[in-house]
Amino acid sequence: MHLAGTDSIAVSAVDGGKVNFLAIDVDKEFLRRLPIFRDVLARRGLDGASFGITGSGPGRGKIVVCLRNRLPQRQAQRLVQYIIADAISDERFGSFDRKDVTPFPQGEGGGHVRLFGRNRRRVYGHVLREAPIDLNGDLSDLYHVEPAGVAAEAERRTPNRPVLSASAQRFMDEPYIGSTTELFRAQVRLAREFVRLHGKASAPGHLAEAFRSIEEQSPDLSASSRRNLLRADTVARVVKYATSSRLANGNYNSIRDIWLPIGVVKAPRPAVRVYEALVDYVLAEGLDPNCFGIDYGRIGDLAGYAGKGKAFEATQAAIIAGLIVQLDRGAPKQNGHHGLCALYALVGNHNNPAKALAAGIETPMYLARCEVRKRLALTSAIQDALGRGEPDSAKEAYLAKSRRSTERERPSRSSSRRPGRNAIRDR
Numbered sequence: 337m338h339l340a341g342t343d344s345i346a347v348s349a350v351d352g353g354k355v356n357f358l359a360i361d362v363d364k365e366f367l368r369r370l371p372i373f374r375d376v377l378a379r380r381g382l383d384g385a386s387f388g389i390t391g392s393g394p395g396r397g398k399i400v401v402c403l404r405n406r407l408p409q410r411q412a413q414r415l416v417q418y419i420i421a422d423a424i425s426d427e428r429f430g431s432f433d434r435k436d437v438t439p440f441p442q443g444e445g446g447g448h449v450r451l452f453g454r455n456r457r458r459v460y461g462h463v464l465r466e467a468p469i470d471l472n473g474d475l476s477d478l479y480h481v482e483p484a485g486v487a488a489e490a491e492r493r494t495p496n497r498p499v500l501s502a503s504a505q506r507f508m509d510e511p512y513i514g515s516t517t518e519l520f521r522a523q524v525r526l527a528r529e530f531v532r533l534h535g536k537a538s539a540p541g542h543l544a545e546a547f548r549s550i551e552e553q554s555p556d557l558s559a560s561s562r563r564n565l566l567r568a569d570t571v572a573r574v575v576k577y578a579t580s581s582r583l584a585n586g587n588y589n590s591i592r593d594i595w596l597p598i599g600v601v602k603a604p605r606p607a608v609r610v611y612e613a614l615v616d617y618v619l620a621e622g623l624d625p626n627c628f629g630i631d632y633g634r635i636g637d638l639a640g641y642a643g644k645g646k647a648f649e650a651t652q653a654a655i656i657a658g659l660i661v662q663l664d665r666g667a668p669k670q671n672g673h674h675g676l677c678a679l680y681a682l683v684g685n686h687n688n689p690a691k692a693l694a695a696g697i698e699t700p701m702y703l704a705r706c707e708v709r710k711r712l713a714l715t716s717a718i719q720d721a722l723g724r725g726e727p728d729s730a731k732e733a734y735l736a737k738s739r740r741s742t743e744r745e746r747p748s749r750s751s752s753r754r755p756g757r758n759a760i761r762d763r
Contacts, residue, residue: 349441349449355412358401359440359449360420365430366397367473372429373399374471376422385484387476388469389451399471400451404483411489412441413640414502414616434633443640501597502612503619504529508546512554516561518622520574523547523564525596525619527571528578532599536579540571547571595625596685603657606650611659613639614682625682626692627663627699658689663696664705667712679705 349356362369370388377383382401391397407415416439424432440449452466470476489505500508507522514522526546530539551557551565564570597615601608617638618625636647654660664679681696683689696702 350409353409354406355409355441356406357403358412358416360399361438361449363396364436365395370473372423372426376419382484383471384482386471387478387481390467402481402483404485407486407488409441410640443642500529503616512550513556514622519561519564523574524577527574528596531579540575543571598685603659604653607654607657607659610639610650610654626695627679627681627701629677629679631677659683661689661692663702
């Protein structure tokens with residue numbers, strides 16, 4: 337914070353892995369988009385703890401959320417990313433570029449955000465500093481701001497005290513807005529976690545209470561979704577789906593068709609960090625865990641890494657650990673064609689990397705990517721083997737490449753390319 341002349345006070349957003357406040361730096365159409373963030377914060381009960389700051393130029397500004405108690409860094413990163421995701425999903429927001437909105441804290445040290453700063457050009461224009469405003473865009477003395485009492489989540493899971501996954505906790509805490517089909521899958525995933533936490537005998541009671549709570553806080557539910565949450569036989573059915581491989585009538589249970597994340601992940605911390613971030617992302621967005629597209633920039637945002645280089649290294653660690661599968665490494669923009677993001681599959685509780693690969697290459701998204709590659713004359717080792725009718729060779733080529741990927745594809749620190757670019761370049 338700039339005071340007078342060269343005097344200033346530095347207040348870090350992150351200190352010792354704990355976050356002091358949240359901030360969103362908006363570099364485009366700040367005042368037009370401020371009411372959208374106000375509505376999002378109000379739905380989360382954070383509007384009374386928030387204020388805005390005019391930026392260093394037209395269209396710029398910042399939104400700050402004050403916290404009564406410091407939060408674990410990863411929890412705070414998820415919270416501010418969810419706030420931004422809710423805002424950009426509003427039809428009033430307009431077109432979105434990742435560079436237009438920057439969340440704080442970020443990964444590692446948390447990043448640096450300037451509050452109430454001085455800009456030399458603004459000083460010459462006799463506008464000495466950025467000004468505080470309320471969420472309506474009016475100048476404010478900030479007297480109304482009362483820090484939010486956001487409860488801190490458990491920072492780490494231990495075998496002796498298991499906790500719900502972030503995706504399951506979010507399913508219970510936030511209004512449900514998806515389809516009835518996806519609701520049933522989410523209920524089965526929650527049932528599986530409740531059985532793990534409370535045992536098969538006690539899980540139905542806890543589930544019934546959780547389903548009633550979800551129904552009460554979800555005003556936009558369809559009639560069929562509401563019935564699925566309130567019917568007593570639904571609880572017994574999802575517990576059966578979550579715990580057995582066959583139904584009472586002898587028909588094959590489709591639990592293996594309902595993708596479930598790995599229960600206890602044993603891998604290096606960066607690999608687990610990326611895997612859990614991608615699991616939360618895929619389940620929250622309703623994507624197909626057997627094939628979805630994402631770039632290193634977005635992985636870095638989700639997992640809390642400050643740059644693409646760190647995100648690339650952690651992603652490669654997850655591939656080597658057998659947690660995710662890279663189905664297609666993508667391609668950079670060339671010859672007037674847009675670039676292709678990489679395609680991945682998540683390894684679930686009921687499969688392994690080879691099975692995840694086999695499921696992934698059968699998805700419509702992957703088959704469409706193959707057609708694009710043919711049209712652009714792009715190939716890869718996996719697709720060459722598949723083109724020769726050798727699916728086993730394709731799997732072996734992928735698994736062999738995964739074991740060598742970190743050394744072969746690690747971005748060079750001395751290279752002029754941006755970190756992570758080499759990871760999607762076809763050779």
